[in-house]
Amino acid sequence: MAAEKTKILLDESEQPTQWYNLLADLPTPPPPVLHPGTLQPIGPDDLAPLFPMELIGQEVSTERYLDIPGAVLDVYRLWRPSPLFRAHRLERALDTPARIYYKYEGVSPAGSHKPNTAVPQAYYNKKAGIRRLTTETGAGQWGTALAFACAQFGLDCEIWQVRASYDQKPYRKIMIETFGGVIHPSPSNLTEAGRKILAEHPDSTGSLGIAISEAVEVAAQHADTNYALGSVLNHVLLHQTVIGEEALLQLAKVGETPDVIVGCTGGGSNFGGLAFPFLREKLAGRMVPVIRAVEPAACPSLTRGVYAYDFGDTAGMTPLMKMHTLGHDFIPDPIHAGGLRYHGMSPLISHLVESKMIEATAKPQRECFAAGVQFARTEGIVPAPEPTHAIAAAVEEALRCKESGEAKVILTALCGHGHLDLAAYDAYLSGSITDHSLADEDIAAAIAALPPVPA
Amino acid sequence: MAAEKTKILLDESEQPTQWYNLLADLPTPPPPVLHPGTLQPIGPDDLAPLFPMELIGQEVSTERYLDIPGAVLDVYRLWRPSPLFRAHRLERALDTPARIYYKYEGVSPAGSHKPNTAVPQAYYNKKAGIRRLTTETGAGQWGTALAFACAQFGLDCEIWQVRASYDQKPYRKIMIETFGGVIHPSPSNLTEAGRKILAEHPDSTGSLGIAISEAVEVAAQHADTNYALGSVLNHVLLHQTVIGEEALLQLAKVGETPDVIVGCTGGGSNFGGLAFPFLREKLAGRMVPVIRAVEPAACPSLTRGVYAYDFGDTAGMTPLMKMHTLGHDFIPDPIHAGGLRYHGMSPLISHLVESKMIEATAKPQRECFAAGVQFARTEGIVPAPEPTHAIAAAVEEALRCKESGEAKVILTALCGHGHLDLAAYDAYLSGSITDHSLADEDIAAAIAALPPVPA
Structure with a gap:
């Protein structure tokens, strides 16, 4: 049987x-994402420094x-x-x-499930002419996935890992490096956001929120670099x-x-x-x-x-x-x-x-x-x-x-x-x-x- | 296509x-295994203290x-x-x-491939009324496989791991314990062979040979305990x-x-x-x-x-x-x-x-x-x-x-x-x-x- x-x-x-887009079938849509300055709904241009246009289109699609x-x-x-x-x-x-x-x-x-999104994210970024992706990782699953995906499409990959996990799970770092990625413990002194946290809490074990700030900061500062997120977004x-x-x-x-x-x-x-x-x-x-x-x-x-x-x-x-x-x-x-x-x-x-x-x-x-x-x-x-x-x-x-x-x-x-x-x-x-x-x-x-x- | x-x-x-037995198709058989004392081919009884009869039968079968x-x-x-x-x-x-x-x-x-044999070895030993299996492991693949297999058939599993690997590769030990196995660094003071080595070399980092001696010694001394090997034998x-x-x-x-x-x-x-x-x-x-x-x-x-x-x-x-x-x-x-x-x-x-x-x-x-x-x-x-x-x-x-x-x-x-x-x-x-x-x-x-x- x-x-x-x-x-x-x-x-x-x-x-x-x-892929199936649940937004097409919801009785009511979720509330809009707001610009932190204007408190108005954000548009594609607000996301363009971080994401390629095809991913932005998917973020708001109702197909x-x-x-x-x-x-x-x-x-x-x-x-x-x-x-x-x-x-x-x-x-x-x-x-x-x-x-x-x-x-x-x-x-x-x-x-883990993370490569399911790492692969298309690397693909769309490569297609948009991006040379490098930055990201954060907690336990390291997402960082490993993105490093693997970047290897498939010839992109550089730079990762900030929450220090608690970086210290607890050294094998993740090696696996990321085996796939060709570069990895830093977060908070790091490579970014403004990281330095600020370290000044206040030198022993910080980090958090996903801090690591995101570091990766986003680097991506926003370089035209050839985008940011990739492993969860949360549509x-x-x-x-x-x-x-x-x-x-x-x-x-x-x-x-x-x-x-x-x-x-x-x-x-x-x-x-x-x-x-x-x-x-x-x-x-x-x-x-x-x-x-x-x-x-x-x-x-x-x-x-x-x-x-x-x-x-x-x-x-x-x-x-x-x-x-x-x-x-x-x-x-x-x-x-x-x-x-x-x-x-x-x-x-x-x-x-x-x-x-x-x-x-x-x-x-x-x-x-x-x-x-x-x-x-x-x-x-x-x-x-x-x-x-x-x-x-x-x-x-x-x-x-x-x-x-x-x-x-x-x-x-x-x-x-x-x-x-x-x-x-x-x-x-x-x-x-x-x-x-x-x-x-x-x-x-x-x-x-x-x-x-x-x-x- | x-x-x-x-x-x-x-x-x-x-x-x-x-399972396919190549011995049935060889133009000439391999030379016999010899008893180290008599230099005569060994028989099933020579192996019975360590292995159940069904595995001994498979060892010499030409089916x-x-x-x-x-x-x-x-x-x-x-x-x-x-x-x-x-x-x-x-x-x-x-x-x-x-x-x-x-x-x-x-x-x-x-x-790895090791469970392909760990599972039948655990099965035949359980069927023969054995309560516990002992073995040695180096890097730990075989020990992990046997611990998993023993968990499936309700057997105790006791493993001697070469101390150098035990200390250098802690994840294997944890995986073995997660499957319910008991693991000792070898040489250990649980056996005559181990105590002898430790008396002469208190800082011994062990060897596969010593670990085998310990596992075999324990199996040979207890009627309810057999020994399992992860390679080499037919x-x-x-x-x-x-x-x-x-x-x-x-x-x-x-x-x-x-x-x-x-x-x-x-x-x-x-x-x-x-x-x-x-x-x-x-x-x-x-x-x-x-x-x-x-x-x-x-x-x-x-x-x-x-x-x-x-x-x-x-x-x-x-x-x-x-x-x-x-x-x-x-x-x-x-x-x-x-x-x-x-x-x-x-x-x-x-x-x-x-x-x-x-x-x-x-x-x-x-x-x-x-x-x-x-x-x-x-x-x-x-x-x-x-x-x-x-x-x-x-x-x-x-x-x-x-x-x-x-x-x-x-x-x-x-x-x-x-x-x-x-x-x-x-x-x-x-x-x-x-x-x-x-x-x-x-x-x-x-x-x-x-x-x-x-x-």
Whole structure:
């Protein structure tokens, strides 16, 4: 029986050739992005110093489907379509009647979903005559992805990595260099933004917000250099929809329809990539899955942040986006899921939560690692710390099914492997990991620093 | 056109259900394994303290095909059939008319081909009522594979890792622990062999020979404990033939027949696993590929060793095997391809080289890493140091094709990823790696220490 398979594969001939744009199907659009000076909606020219015009066009497009260029499809084929797994062994260990499926993005060159957008971003920048891309990276997944993508199109790649991760995860740096990228710990003294932070906090462990400020500063100063963002923006989530489109095809092959979809959220790109095609189906009345974003309790933008206009970076150089935020100078505790340490959230994901089209929940670190270890011992893949949040939520749902006797179909995205995050597992196995809890007054104080913008 | 695909996949329904036993098709059998005391061929009883009878049976079987148990196939399906890739981007970078295919085993839980044999070994031991497996590991690939396999069948797994690697490569230890294995640095004070070494050399950084002694000692002393070996023996190579069987099916799907097959050799299991099914086809006259083993110039057993009876371990505790050897107390330079640092070679592979049924060549370290970096930047996968030897040989062959204009079909096995070996790439990229060359007199001296056995 097809549903009993372990891996549901797609042939390259079945590879999706279009990205899906959720903006085309939303009942109401998300609030506009504002210029920080004029507080007016930004236009293409405001973004032109950082992004090529084709990506800017994708950022604001309301076309339902956008063609994936052939050169991008060619690179995607190095690992796409990615496999969908039925977690038979995890199900058995949980003794649940639920059927758990996971879409595995760890087969990519970087080991995560990030190359899905790195490749088109490098492609469009190369096409626009750009010579170099700059970016930030947290745990290093995004930096690795962009370094790989730049190698494919002959672009230079310069990366600022959050120092906490740079120090914790030295292998990421080497992998980025193996792909030909150049990497700096952030805050660095190579930029104005970095020097300012270091003057005030010489021991700063950094944050994605600070690293973004550094990368953006360098890109803005050089005409041959653009900036690339690995999450948050509409065009990034657009590129990631190949995940959900493939998963839809794969589930259909085994005659399954998801009842619950869970994905981890940092900036929102993995979650959006998985969920948006299913949300399209839900909006069209073809299925009724519960769709749930899972974030770390230590950085709870969706569950404890405020929905307001805020900067995307710490230095306040970016446009203002309406999103769930903990305040742009909030510095999350250095939890091991570096990719989920972002003060804000994709405006599109925030809009969906605010519109109650999707749910959000938060998980403490130890519950996530416990799920990650159980997953490794049953399914054989050591997950990155980020998707252990999704796995913990899938396990919780499967155990609920065990109580209720419901044979729900649970779908999640295993967005990356943890081969370069093993120090985190060592910390967990040796009992030295703690659950970071945030006091209400600390969150209130961080949010109080929001820029004065009309609600 | 099918041949233009990047990935040639097999559905689970096409998974091979039998292992291929080359012994059934050899014109002459390899010389027998001898008891070190009597110098007579060993029998099953000699191996029974360490291995279950079903594995001993496979070691000496001359049946052409052996059924893979259903429980083993179930675990294989977590990653098998593994993908076969056409290296379009590497070919383009080399500007070669050759068509290069690589069978990728890095998709397995351990990140290499090792689980192909770890899983059946754990299965047969569990079936025989064994409670615990012991083994040694150097760089850690084999230990990881066995820890994973033991987790699948509810066996305890206890591993002695050479202390130098234990200290230098902490990620492997963590991965083993994440899979539930117990790992000790070797020499340890848990065994007689370890205590003896530590008494004489308290700061000993260990060796594979010492680690084997410790693992064998514990297995021999406990009725509920057996020992598992990751390469060299016939049953290990037998289990690995799933690699070549799948590759045969995959090449047939795109209408290709290999002209040249290259694989890296340490103990011989990856190479044998890829090559034996193709050798069967060659012996039957259905194809005529050149089949070439590639070893490191720093540990050149096949190309500069002697074909003679020798011990499998440094301490001289094992039966005597006729093989290409550099002498059982030869200590290879600490090259980064830890999996290729073995003084001997699988007796079966040695017999094939001696019979001129396959060729052998050696590659220096820097040429291999240069090929590995080029591979990573074009194909997106960072190879383990071991298969960079095969990649270097494939690149050499492809460049020969560029000279001659021949459009040869080159097949190789990318037996593992290098995610946990990135320190080696760091050393290469920073220019601190050297090519180790061996003086003829050093090799002659090592070989002079061979045990006195009839030639």
